Amino acid sequence: MAETNATVNQKKIDDCYMPLVHSNSSSINIDDSLSGVDDPIPIIDFSMLISDDPDKQFKTTQDLRNACLEYGSFMVINHELPDNLIMRVYEALAQFFDLRKEEKREYETNDPTDMIRWGKWDGNLLSTEFIKMVVHPTFHCPTKLAGLSEILQECIKRMRELGVQLLRAISKTLGFEECYIEKRMKLESGHDFISANDYQVRLNSENQLGQPPHYDTGLLVLLLPGESNGLQLEHHGKWINVNPQPNSIVVIIADHIEILTNGKYKSLLHRVVLNKKVRRISLPLFLGPSLDTTVSPMPEFVDEHHPPAYLVKTYKESLETNQYQVIDGMSCMKNVRL
Numbered sequence: 001m002a003e004t005n006a007t008v009n010q011k012k013i014d015d016c017y018m019p020l021v022h023s024n025s026s027s028i029n030i031d032d033s034l035s036g037v038d039d040p041i042p043i044i045d046f047s048m049l050i051s052d053d054p055d056k057q058f059k060t061t062q063d064l065r066n067a068c069l070e071y072g073s074f075m076v077i078n079h080e081l082p083d084n085l086i087m088r089v090y091e092a093l094a095q096f097f098d099l100r101k102e103e104k105r106e107y108e109t110n111d112p113t114d115m116i117r118w119g120k121w122d123g124n125l126l127s128t129e130f131i132k133m134v135v136h137p138t139f140h141c142p143t144k145l146a147g148l149s150e151i152l153q154e155c156i157k158r159m160r161e162l163g164v165q166l167l168r169a170i171s172k173t174l175g176f177e178e179c180y181i182e183k184r185m186k187l188e189s190g191h192d193f194i195s196a197n198d199y200q201v202r203l204n205s206e207n208q209l210g211q212p213p214h215y216d217t218g219l220l221v222l223l224l225p226g227e228s229n230g231l232q233l234e235h236h237g238k239w240i241n242v243n244p245q246p247n248s249i250v251v252i253i254a255d256h257i258e259i260l261t262n263g264k265y266k267s268l269l270h271r272v273v274l275n276k277k278v279r280r281i282s283l284p285l286f287l288g289p290s291l292d293t294t295v296s297p298m299p300e301f302v303d304e305h306h307p308p309a310y311l312v313k314t315y316k317e318s319l320e321t322n323q324y325q326v327i328d329g330m331s332c333m334k335n336v337r338l
């Protein structure tokens with residue numbers, strides 16, 4: 001039964017594995033060379049963003065605004081998550097992925113609403129293993145491995161705090177008071193999930209993708225990117241390699257910020273290329289509104305020259321349109337853009 005589900009899902013992925021057209025940019029063909037360009041992405045020094053020195057804070061808020069407008073992504077340094085916490089998270093996740101397949105199969109499911117979901121794609125086109133868990137408002141985690149739950153919970157709590165602070169700063173970059181987005185999106189009961197990914201080294205030279213080009217659901221994604229590169233972001237029709245600084249956190253603007261800002265800050269197309277030398281483990285946290293929150297363009301971004309460009313849906317409805325972010329190279333945006 002489980003095998004059948006995996007085969008069906010693999011076929012689904014293979015079927016939709018085709019060039020995507022970025023609505024905001026040029027067409028991107030995934031058959032292009034997988035080697036991206038090494039342009040650096042913006043770096044945001046978190047300690048400056050929350051500095052008591054108004055000049056430093058102002059300057060970093062401006063940098064943040066430019067990063068959201070120009071890249072839809074930035075790398076956060078000096079972010080207050082202890083290095084050894086991050087290291088222990090990577091170790092604990094590696095231990096989980098190293099469990100025997102039969103042990104992980106307990107979490108294999110075809111129901112996208114399940115709170116914990118494990119899966120492995122090992123096809124011609126895609127090679128990755130993942131474990132997804134809903135982590136807020138209620139924290140869910142496999143109990144198979146002693147210690148995994150505690151360490152993840154601690155890390156996610158801190159990542160979430162960082163994410164909320166970044167959303168406050170983003171609120172300011174849009175000209176709002178800092179809690180505007182937080183209150184409007186009811187973040188206190190926000191629906192957050194994580195999706196840890198294990199990308200094994202792929203030795204043959206074909207189809208070295210760990211994840212097809214896709215957009216992420218939610219407001220912001222905070223990513224522990226692992227210690228080697230592999231993540232690529234679309235920028236002006238080119239793929240740029242993210243070369244993470246040690247223990248930095250990569251932030252990606254996701255679909256629901258695009259909807260809220262009526263397209264001013266755009267959701268970012270990204271993909272993962274497998275590293276040929278080292279195994280890579282990554283941990284994205286998808287910060288979202290509460291499930292019952294209605295997400296639509298904020299009135300401040302709508303006028304006669306900028307009519308609403310998105311359908312009005314609750315967060316739950318938009319997750320349902322994309323089967324709760326099944327990795328299929330799509331996003332809820334295709335169903336939401338008018």
Ligand SMILES: O=C(O)CCC(=O)C(=O)O
Nearest residue numbers: 195197216231272282284
């Ligand atoms: O592994 C990465 O670097 C990115 C993962 C990702 O984009 C996702 O899980 O949506």
Ligand SMILES: [Fe+2]
Nearest residue numbers: 214215216270
């Ligand atoms: Fe993603």
